[in-house]
Amino acid sequence: MNVNDIVNPENLVYAKPALMNENHMHYCPGCSHGVVHKVIAEVIKELDLQEKTIGIAPVGCAVFAYKYLNIDWQEAAHGRAPALATAVKRLLPDRMVFTYQGDGDLAAIGTAETIHAANRGENIAIIFINNGIYGMTGGQMAPTTLSNMVTSTSPDGRNVKTTGGPLKMLNMLALLDGVCLATRVSVHTATAVKKTRRMIKLAFENSMAGKGTSIVEVVSTCNAGWKMTPEAANNWMVENMFPVFPIGDLKNI
Amino acid sequence: MSEEISLMKGNEAIAHAAIRYGVDGYFGYPITPQSEIIETLMEMAPWKTTGMVVLQAESEVAAINMVYGGAACGKYAMTSSSSPGISLKQEGVSYMAGAELPCLIVNVQRGGPGLGTIQPSQADYFQTVKGGGHGDYRLITLAPNSVQEMADFVALGFDLAFKYRNPAMILTDGVIGQMMERVKLPGFRRRRTDQEIREQCPWATLGKTPDREPNIITSLELDSALMEKNNERFQAKYRVVEENEVLYEEVKCDDADYLLVAFGSAARICLKAIEMAREEGIKAGLLRPITLWPFPGKILHGYAGKVKGMLTVELNAGQMVEDVRLAANGKVPVEHYGRLGGIVPTPDGVLDALKEKVVK
Numbered sequence: 001m002n003v004n005d006i007v008n009p010e011n012l013v014y015a016k017p018a019l020m021n022e023n024h025m026h027y028c029p030g031c032s033h034g035v036v037h038k039v040i041a042e043v044i045k046e047l048d049l050q051e052k053t054i055g056i057a058p059v060g061c062a063v064f065a066y067k068y069l070n071i072d073w074q075e076a077a078h079g080r081a082p083a084l085a086t087a088v089k090r091l092l093p094d095r096m097v098f099t100y101q102g103d104g105d106l107a108a109i110g111t112a113e114t115i116h117a118a119n120r121g122e123n124i125a126i127i128f129i130n131n132g133i134y135g136m137t138g139g140q141m142a143p144t145t146l147s148n149m150v151t152s153t154s155p156d157g158r159n160v161k162t163t164g165g166p167l168k169m170l171n172m173l174a175l176l177d178g179v180c181l182a183t184r185v186s187v188h189t190a191t192a193v194k195k196t197r198r199m200i201k202l203a204f205e206n207s208m209a210g211k212g213t214s215i216v217e218v219v220s221t222c223n224a225g226w227k228m229t230p231e232a233a234n235n236w237m238v239e240n241m242f243p244v245f246p247i248g249d250l251k252n253i
Numbered sequence: 254m255s256e257e258i259s260l261m262k263g264n265e266a267i268a269h270a271a272i273r274y275g276v277d278g279y280f281g282y283p284i285t286p287q288s289e290i291i292e293t294l295m296e297m298a299p300w301k302t303t304g305m306v307v308l309q310a311e312s313e314v315a316a317i318n319m320v321y322g323g324a325a326c327g328k329y330a331m332t333s334s335s336s337p338g339i340s341l342k343q344e345g346v347s348y349m350a351g352a353e354l355p356c357l358i359v360n361v362q363r364g365g366p367g368l369g370t371i372q373p374s375q376a377d378y379f380q381t382v383k384g385g386g387h388g389d390y391r392l393i394t395l396a397p398n399s400v401q402e403m404a405d406f407v408a409l410g411f412d413l414a415f416k417y418r419n420p421a422m423i424l425t426d427g428v429i430g431q432m433m434e435r436v437k438l439p440g441f442r443r444r445r446t447d448q449e450i451r452e453q454c455p456w457a458t459l460g461k462t463p464d465r466e467p468n469i470i471t472s473l474e475l476d477s478a479l480m481e482k483n484n485e486r487f488q489a490k491y492r493v494v495e496e497n498e499v500l501y502e503e504v505k506c507d508d509a510d511y512l513l514v515a516f517g518s519a520a521r522i523c524l525k526a527i528e529m530a531r532e533e534g535i536k537a538g539l540l541r542p543i544t545l546w547p548f549p550g551k552i553l554h555g556y557a558g559k560v561k562g563m564l565t566v567e568l569n570a571g572q573m574v575e576d577v578r579l580a581a582n583g584k585v586p587v588e589h590y591g592r593l594g595g596i597v598p599t600p601d602g603v604l605d606a607l608k609e610k611v612v613k
Contacts, residue, residue, distance in 0.1 A: 052460050070467050071461050073467065077344055083318035084322030088326055091306055091323050095459075113314075116311035
C-alpha cells in the first residue's frame with residue numbers, strides 16, 4: 001500500500017499548515033518555537049488574514065521567523081518590534097499586525113518599547129516566548145531567568161540579590177488601560193496547544209477589531225539552553241517555571 | 254490647495270512642507286532646538302485633513318524604529334531631532350541603510366559633545382557623512398541654508414530616498430531651525446494610495462497578495478558570501494548617487510583668488526564675509542556644498558587648480574575641512590575657521606581668519 005492511498009481527504013486528520021513553507025527550521029529539536037509558529041500559521045489561515053497580516057520578527061532565536069511563514073514580514077532591531085508594529089498598524093489600520101518576541105527582546109532591551117506600545121493601546125498582538133534564557137547567543141541569563149537558575153552568565157545560579165528576580169512583564173502589562181488581553185499559555189501538551197491556539201486567535205481578532213494591545217505569553221522550553229532532553233525540559237518547566245509564571249488569563253476584556 | 258507665501262521659522266517650514274508633500278507618518282520626541290516641528294504638526298492636526306499620522310514616541314530610539322516600520326510599508330515616514338537625540342537614532346539609521354529603506358531624518362544640530370548646549374552647531378558632520386551607525390553605509394545628506402531650503406528639502410530628501418531606497422537626512426542647525434524668513438510653501442500633494450505604493454514599491458510589506466512571494470524587510474544575512482554581495486550592491490548604489498546627485502552653489506567663484514567653503518548657516522555668514530573681502534580688494538568666492546554626501550569633491554578639486562587658497566568655515570573644530578583637503582589633494586592650502594560650543598561666527602571673524610590664515 002502506498003502512503004498516498006491513505007492520505008486522502010476522508011482520512012486526513014492532520015496536515016502541515018498551508019502558510020508554512022518548505023524551509024528547514026533552524027530551531028533545536030524539542031524547542032517550543034516551532035509549535036508556536038505552526039499555531040500562528042493555522043490561525044492566520046483560519047481567520048483568512050494572509051493578505052492582511054504583517055509580522056514583526058525579533059532578534060533572538062526567532063530572528064528567522066520570517067523564513068517559515070508565507071506572509072509579509074519586517075525584521076526589527078533588538079527589542080524594537082513594538083515600535084515597528086506601532087507605525088505599521090497606525091499607517092495601515094485595517095491590517096493585522098503582530099510581533100513575535102523572546103524574553104530578552106521584550107523584557108530586557110525592548111522593555112520601553114513594549115510598555116509604551118501597550119500603554120498607548122496600540123491595536124497589535126504581541127506573541128511573547130518566555131523560556132527564561134537567551135537561547136540564540138548560547139544560554140545567558142535573561143530578565144526572566146528563575147532564581148538560582150544556572151546560565152552561562154550566572155554559572156553559580158541567578159543571585160536575585162545582585163541581579164533581580166524573574167521579571168513578570170505580563171503582570172506589569174496587564175495593569176495598563178491600553179491592554180485588552182494579557183494571558184499566559186504553554187505548548188507542552190496537546191491540550192495546552194489548543195488553548196494557545198484559542199488565545200492567539202483572540203489576540204489576532206482583537207488587533208482587527210481595534211480593541212487594544214493583546215499579549216500572549218507562551219511559557220516555553222529551551223532544552224538546549226537548559227541542557228535537558230525535550231521531555232525533561234517540559235517537566236522542568238511545569239515544576240519550576242509555572243509556579244513563577246502561572247498559566248491563565250491576567251486580563252481578557 | 255496651491256502654493257502659499259508665509260513668514261515662519263525653519264522648523265515650522267519643515268512641518269508645513271511635510272504635510273504638503275503627502276508624508277504618511279511623522280514620529281518624534283521633543284528636544285531643543287527642533288521641538289517646533291512636532292508642535293507645529295500637532296497644531297496643524299494633519300490626520301484630520303491629509304490623513305498623516307503624527308505620533309510622539311517614548312524615545313528617539315522608538316521614533317526611528319517607528320520610521321523603520323512605516324518605511325518598510327513603502328510609506329513616506331520621517332522623524333526629526335537634535336544632536337543628542339540623533340545619536341540615539343543611529344541604530345535605526347544603520348538598520349534602514351542595511352534593509353534599504355527610504356525615509357527622511359531631520360537633525361537640527363546643537364553643540365556637543367554630550368548634552369552640550371542648545372545653541373547651534375555643525376559638529377555632527379562626521380557623524381552624518383562618515384557613518385554614525387555601524388557598518389559600511391552612506392546617508393544622503395542635504396544641508397539647507399535658508400528657511401526656503403528647509404521646506405524644499407523635505408521633497409528633495411524623500412525623492413532621493415525613494416529613488417535609491419536609502420535613508421536621507423536634512424542636516425541643519427539651530428540657526429536655520431529657529432530663524433524666521435519668507436518662504437514659499439509648495440502646493441498640497443495627495444497621499445499615495447496603498448495600490449499606488451504597491452506599484453511604486455513592490456518590496457513594501459503591505460500584506461502578501463497571491464500574485465507574489467512574501468515581502469521580507471531585513472538587514473540580516475548570516476551567509477558571509479551573500480552578505481558581501483549585499484554590501485557590494487550598496488556600494489554600487491552609493492557610487493551612482495555620488496555620480497548623479499551632487500548639489501552645490503557657487504557665489505562669485507569665477508574670478509576668485511580665494512575660496513570660502515561652507516554649508517548651512519556658516520555659508521550664510523560667508524556670503525557677507527566675501528562681500529566685505531571684496532570691498533577690501535580681496536577676491537573671495539564661496540563654494541557651498543548643498544549635498545554633504547555625496548560631497549562635491551570633484552568641483553572643489555577643479556577649484557584647487559585655480560585659486561590661491563581655501564578656507565572652510567564651520568560651526569565645529571574642523572570636520573568638513575578634511576573632505577575639502579582630500580579634494581584639493583595638496584594642490585592648494587586649505588585652512589579651517591570655526592567656532593565651538595554653540596557660538597556662531599561673525600562675518601568679521603571669517604574675514605579676519607581669511608586674511609590671517611589664507612591671504613597672508
